[in-house]
Amino acid sequence: xxxxxxxxxxxxxxxxxxxxxxxxxxxxxxxxxxxxxxxxxxxxxxxxxxxxxxxxxxxxxxxxxxxxxxxxxxxxxxxxxxxxxxxxxxxxxxxxxxxxxxxxxxxxxxxxxxxxxxxxxxxxxxxxxxxxxxxxxxxxxxxxxxxxxxxxxxxxxxxxxxxxxxxxxxxxxxxxxxxxxxxxxxxxxxxx
Amino acid sequence: xxxxxxxxxxxxxxxxxxxxxxxxxxxxxxxxxxxxxxxxxxxxxxxxxxxxxxxxxxxxxxxxxxxxxxxxxxxxxxxxxxxxxxxxxxxxxxxxxxxxxxxxxxxxxxxxxxxxxxxxxxxxxxxxxxxxxxxxxxxxxxxxxxxxxxxxxxxxxxxxxxxxxxxxxxxxxxxxxx
Numbered sequence: 001x002x003x004x005x006x007x008x009x010x011x012x013x014x015x016x017x018x019x020x021x022x023x024x025x026x027x028x029x030x031x032x033x034x035x036x037x038x039x040x041x042x043x044x045x046x047x048x049x050x051x052x053x054x055x056x057x058x059x060x061x062x063x064x065x066x067x068x069x070x071x072x073x074x075x076x077x078x079x080x081x082x083x084x085x086x087x088x089x090x091x092x093x094x095x096x097x098x099x100x101x102x103x104x105x106x107x108x109x110x111x112x113x114x115x116x117x118x119x120x121x122x123x124x125x126x127x128x129x130x131x132x133x134x135x136x137x138x139x140x141x142x143x144x145x146x147x148x149x150x151x152x153x154x155x156x157x158x159x160x161x162x163x164x165x166x167x168x169x170x171x172x173x174x175x176x177x178x179x180x181x182x183x184x185x186x187x188x189x190x191x192x
Numbered sequence: 193x194x195x196x197x198x199x200x201x202x203x204x205x206x207x208x209x210x211x212x213x214x215x216x217x218x219x220x221x222x223x224x225x226x227x228x229x230x231x232x233x234x235x236x237x238x239x240x241x242x243x244x245x246x247x248x249x250x251x252x253x254x255x256x257x258x259x260x261x262x263x264x265x266x267x268x269x270x271x272x273x274x275x276x277x278x279x280x281x282x283x284x285x286x287x288x289x290x291x292x293x294x295x296x297x298x299x300x301x302x303x304x305x306x307x308x309x310x311x312x313x314x315x316x317x318x319x320x321x322x323x324x325x326x327x328x329x330x331x332x333x334x335x336x337x338x339x340x341x342x343x344x345x346x347x348x349x350x351x352x353x354x355x356x357x358x359x360x361x362x363x364x365x366x367x368x369x370x
Contacts, residue, residue, distance in 0.1 A: 007314075009249045009307050025250070036248040038330055041341040042311070043244035111198060116234045123231040158233055160200045160217050160226055 006043065008035055053084035066097070076100050108156070117159065120152035124170035131177055139181055142174040149174070200224060203332075205325050207318025214318040216329075218336070223308070225317065236315065238308055240340040245309040246333065248326045254303035261294035300324075 005014045011031035019026035025034040053070040062072040064084035072082035078100035089096045092112045096104065105113040128145040131138040149167035200217035207214035217224040223243070225236040265287055272283025306320035306329075320326040 006245045006247065006309065009247055009305055015247075020245075025248075034250050036327070036330075037245060038247075038334070039245045040243055040337050041343065042242055043309075112237070114235060116232055119228075119231050119233055122228075126231065158226075159198065159224065159235060160202070160215075161197075 006037055006039055008033070010035070053086035078104065111159065114159065117156065119158055120148045120155055121157065121162075121164070121166040121170065124148035124152060124174075125166045128170040128173040128177070131174075138174075138177040142177040142181075145170045145174040203319065203329055205319035205321065205329075207321060209318065212318075216317060216319045218332075221340075223333075225315070225319075238310060238315075240337050242310045243308060243333075243337055243341075244311060246330055247307045247309070248320075248323065248330070249305050249307075250323055251303045251305050254297065254301070254322075257297045257303075258294060261290050261297055265290035265294060 006020065007013060008015055008028040008031060010033045011028060013028070013030040015035070015037050016029060019028070019035070020037040020039045022036075025036045027033065028035050053064065053067060054073070055069060055071065062082050064070040064072050064087055065081040066087050067084050070084035070086065073085050074088050074095050075082050076097040077094045078096055081097055083095070083097050087097055089098060089101045091101065091104075091110050094110075096110075101110070101113070104110040108114055124145045124147075127141045127148065131141040131145075149170045152167045153164070198219050200219050203216040203218060205216060211229055213228045215226045215228075217226060219237075221240055223238040223240070225238070227234045227236070268283050268286040268290060272280050272287055275283050300322050301324045303321055304323040304326050306317045306326045308315055308317055317326075320329055
């Protein structure tokens with residue numbers, strides 16, 4: 001049996017129903033600290049229960065690829081294999097079998113399964129601006145920053161809306177740094 | 193062909209830790225918490241159908257911030273009074289900056305810790321660090337969740353004192369959705 005309780009973040013004791021959904025701050029009876037708790041209907045429903053797969057009762061009914069005694073209810077949108085209710089994974093409106101869902105997660109094909117991304121335009125800007133702290137390293141960081149900025153246009157960026165401003169600024173700063181390096185090198189050679 | 197991008201709407205607020213910056217976004221069917229560590233972004237999704245509770249608890253951090261701003265302000269005011277010429281000017285500039293910090297901190301209102309609860313986790317929403325902002329967000333979230341889950345009055349009668357929900361897990365799918 002899985003029991004969930006709305007607890008006070010301060011004392012970790014269960015909050016009584018009388019102080020929940022009041023629309024304003026109320027005092028926790030255990031620690032007397034003000035707290036506003038809003039409880040939603042999902043709390044009373046508890047955790048979602050997975051569907052049970054139906055057994056085949058009629059001859060000639062399509063069976064699940066992974067459970068041959070279970071009735072197929074849908075096919076995998078990636079591999080086309082028939083799936084029972086137990087094997088069906090719905091992600092973003094599409095249906096997958098567990099191996100395809102796992103493959104998609106590894107390849108990054110399904111956005112809903114992604115838990116992290118590398119943000120190349122941030123990397124480019126950090127490298128470009130970071131070079132100002134240790135000026136000579138710009139000979140390495142400036143081309144790398146340009147590479148990362150270009151890479152950010154090709155690779156999937158952040159999941160959330162974001163402009164290309166960072167990559168443009170990174171390229172501009174990196175190009176100026178390279179130009180500065182070339183200028184100083186020429187000056188040194190001339191003076192020598 | 194790549195999937196179309198999910199339309200996310202930014203929820204005001206920025207949570208800053210030692211190395212992590214946290215932001216919150218509203219998606220079509222979920223809430224997305226984005227944590228940025230260096231060049232990497234991590235994502236946590238809270239589907240509207242799964243959100244069980246949101247708890248806001250005022251904290252004392254805001255008072256501490258005010259005390260720090262005020263202390264720095266007075267420190268530089270003393271330096272500015274005792275210094276002469278350039279030193280006095282610099283001292284008053286810093287005093288003004290810290291006074292501005294104190295003013296902004298006071299204007300933003302009291303601080304809080306906001307926690308979101310689902311059946312399997314309770315997570316702190318770091319970007320909602322002010323009571324006013326958290327309450328505004330709650331007011332924004334309530335109709336969205338009501339649209340997905342219905343209203344609490346219909347189901348609240350089954351709850352016992354203290355609030356406990358029993359969720360029997362008879363069977364589990366081979367892999368759970370995120």
